[in-house]
Amino acid sequence: MFRFALRRSAWAIPTLLLVTFLVYIALRMGTDPLASYMRSNPRATRSKIAQYKELNGLGSNYVTGYFSWLQNFVTFNWPNSIKGSREVWPELKDAIANSARLGIAATTVGVSIGLTIGIFAALRPGGKRDVAVNTAAFVGISIPPYISAILLQLLFAVYWSKWFGNTLFPTSGVYPPGQDGFDLVLMLKHMALPTFVVAIQVIAVYSRYMRSSLLDVLNSDYMRTARSKGLSEFRILMRHGVRNALIPVITIAALDIGAIVGGLIITENIFDYPGTGKYFLSAFGNGDFPLLMPLMVIIVASVLLFNLLADISYAILDPRIRLD
Amino acid sequence: MQFLIRGFVLTNTVIPAMSPRQMAWRRFAGHKAALVCSAILGLLVLAVVLSPLTTRYGVNESVKAPPNSYLPPSKLAWLGTDDIGRDLYSRLIYGTRVSLLIGLFSAFISVFVGCVVGAVAGFRGGRFDDVIMRVTDLFLAFPFLVALLVVRNMFGSIGWLTFIVGEVSSLRFIIFLLSFFGWMGVARIVRGQVLALKEREFIEAARASGASRSYIIKRHLIPNSIGPIMVALTFSVVGAISGEATLSFFGYGPQPGAGATSLGLLVGQAKGAVQTGFWWIALFPCLVLVIISLCINFIGDALRDATDPRMDAGK
Numbered sequence: 309m310f311r312f313a314l315r316r317s318a319w320a321i322p323t324l325l326l327v328t329f330l331v332y333i334a335l336r337m338g339t340d341p342l343a344s345y346m347r348s349n350p351r352a353t354r355s356k357i358a359q360y361k362e363l364n365g366l367g368s369n370y371v372t373g374y375f376s377w378l379q380n381f382v383t384f385n386w387p388n389s390i391k392g393s394r395e396v397w398p399e400l401k402d403a404i405a406n407s408a409r410l411g412i413a414a415t416t417v418g419v420s421i422g423l424t425i426g427i428f429a430a431l432r433p434g435g436k437r438d439v440a441v442n443t444a445a446f447v448g449i450s451i452p453p454y455i456s457a458i459l460l461q462l463l464f465a466v467y468w469s470k471w472f473g474n475t476l477f478p479t480s481g482v483y484p485p486g487q488d489g490f491d492l493v494l495m496l497k498h499m500a501l502p503t504f505v506v507a508i509q510v511i512a513v514y515s516r517y518m519r520s521s522l523l524d525v526l527n528s529d530y531m532r533t534a535r536s537k538g539l540s541e542f543r544i545l546m547r548h549g550v551r552n553a554l555i556p557v558i559t560i561a562a563l564d565i566g567a568i569v570g571g572l573i574i575t576e577n578i579f580d581y582p583g584t585g586k587y588f589l590s591a592f593g594n595g596d597f598p599l600l601m602p603l604m605v606i607i608v609a610s611v612l613l614f615n616l617l618a619d620i621s622y623a624i625l626d627p628r629i630r631l632d
Numbered sequence: 633m634q635f636l637i638r639g640f641v642l643t644n645t646v647i648p649a650m651s652p653r654q655m656a657w658r659r660f661a662g663h664k665a666a667l668v669c670s671a672i673l674g675l676l677v678l679a680v681v682l683s684p685l686t687t688r689y690g691v692n693e694s695v696k697a698p699p700n701s702y703l704p705p706s707k708l709a710w711l712g713t714d715d716i717g718r719d720l721y722s723r724l725i726y727g728t729r730v731s732l733l734i735g736l737f738s739a740f741i742s743v744f745v746g747c748v749v750g751a752v753a754g755f756r757g758g759r760f761d762d763v764i765m766r767v768t769d770l771f772l773a774f775p776f777l778v779a780l781l782v783v784r785n786m787f788g789s790i791g792w793l794t795f796i797v798g799e800v801s802s803l804r805f806i807i808f809l810l811s812f813f814g815w816m817g818v819a820r821i822v823r824g825q826v827l828a829l830k831e832r833e834f835i836e837a838a839r840a841s842g843a844s845r846s847y848i849i850k851r852h853l854i855p856n857s858i859g860p861i862m863v864a865l866t867f868s869v870v871g872a873i874s875g876e877a878t879l880s881f882f883g884y885g886p887q888p889g890a891g892a893t894s895l896g897l898l899v900g901q902a903k904g905a906v907q908t909g910f911w912w913i914a915l916f917p918c919l920v921l922v923i924i925s926l927c928i929n930f931i932g933d934a935l936r937d938a939t940d941p942r943m944d945a946g947k
Binding site: 331447455459462466467563573578592611 | 665769770772773774775776777778781782783784785786788789790870874877878881882899902903906907908909911914915918921922925926929930933
């Protein structure tokens with residue numbers, strides 16, 4: 309087991325290097341970092357430009373350029389952003405913290421509701437509850453996050469205050485303008501709508517996974533054995549049913565990180581929430597290479613990490629799987 | 633005794649012969665929601681195909697002389713007007729036309745490429761299979777919007793490529809870009825199907841009788857996986873339409889020229905209309921997009937049930 313995990317982790321590092329190299333090429337070709345630097349700093353001196361090229365590894369050769377960028381990156385000699393020449397790390401750190409808060413909240417709410425609904429649907433396949441859950445999940449999948457976000461904004465930004473005379477859920481930012489310091493209630497109120505938008509997708513997806521996975525398990529022989537032993541229905545369901553049904557679901561959950569990050573990007577932009585999604589789109593729009601590269605490295609690394617976790621958790625949870 | 637058995641057989645085997653296609657159609661017709669969705673989608677397609685007849689104004693035509701902007705839904709403009717007084721209903725039909733075109737074209741390209749790559753990878757196995765599946769895994773795990781934007785700009789900067797598939801903001805380029813991402817999911821499905829089929833006796837028989845690899849793929853493997861492929865086709869259409877809408881929403885979509893619009897562009901306008909409270913501009917484009925994707929998803933789900941021969945076992 310340990311050797312398997314070690315070998316898979318060892319593979320992750322060359323993959324990370326290869327993928328970041330490809331991202332480096334794609335960003336260099338696509339955003340033209342030098343031209344966007346000149347556009348943002350029209351009066352930059354020649355030495356400033358040379359320094360910018362040096363720090364970002366923007367030499368003429370892609371391979372040597374990548375390695376000089378990599379060297380600066382791992383030694384934390386990060387270049388400043390091209391617009392306003394700000395330090396990248398503090399900004400990135402805040403964005404990640406905000407996104408992580410939103411992502412964790414949405415995933416927790418979504419997964420717990422989704423799994424519960426999925427279990428209830430699987431108990432009586434073809435019954436009224438099952439049909440209702442299935443239809444609702446279908447509708448949830450068919451509504452893209454930007455559409456549910458727009459409609460919720462319309463409802464809460466315009467009509468709620470018109471009908472009830474107060475704002476229940478604010479529709480932008482993490483805090484109202486002018487607020488400093490920490491305020492849990494305000495923060496939760498601001499997070500409610502974006503969390504809901506991301507959670508809809510999560511609920512729809514996970515209720516379907518859980519339903520089909522549990523249905524497979526409920527038809528298996530060991531369920532009949534458990535019943536013939538005289539265990540209570542609840543105990544059979546929890547100990548033998550749900551526990552086994554969770555194995556594939558957990559694996560899929562680890563692979564789903566990309567979809568959740570994607571949903572966050574869209575949602576954050578609509579609700580003006582200062583997370584990685586806003587960070588990415590504004591940096592991408594400006595062609596801000598120094599801001600983009602560290603974010604991409606983190607995204608690639610987390611995708612690889614969760615892939616790895618999926619493989620390992622699958623191997624741990626399902627003893628039938630042979631590792632070598 | 634013999635008489636009894638014969639009598640039993642005679643009275644109970646009067647079942648009309650049905651081809652697999654007829655059986656699939658019967659199962660599909662049993663799916664009420666899918667039938668309703670097919671009807672709705674059919675009406676929508678009809679309205680789009682007959683677009684000069686079904687629309688009331690031109691794409692850029694104002695409904696009346698100014699002041700004509702932001703008129704709420706009325707007899708003059710059934711779904712209201714936008715910021716410069718154009719009829720939202722007519723624009724929605726023109727926009728749906730462009731979006732359906734993008735969806736269908738890129739879905740067909742994705743499915744074609746996905747079938748070829750998936751079948752070859754599954755059938756040959758080995759190094760080719762490993763590399764292809766690793767690459768698709770990585771792409772599918774990556775946040776879709778990030779990958780889409782980065783690759784879009786990269787392709788847009790390659791001179792010879794834009795010479796072939798058009799400029800970044802053209803429809804051709806969007807179709808190419810969405811197909812570039814679309815084939816991977818299809819390839820994975822087809823590969824799984826081929827892996828399951830290739831050990832079966834009829835493939836062995838075909839190989840023993842001297843059939844070439846491409847003949848087996850074309851004549852046996854693809855026709856036998858037609859069900860999952862059709863399901864993948866419907867989901868590709870939804871994926872492409874919503875991909876175009878996402879890109880347009882953030883301002884990276886196609887600019888279909890002065891005489892056209894797309895659903896994504898209309899939904900993008902909705903973003904601005906939200907804060908001001910012009911609800912019709914926000915609501916109706918979103919509704920059309922949701923109806924289209926809901927209908928196609930339901931049809932795809934019913935197709936999956938209909939083409940799965942195991943579905944009869946339980947009945």
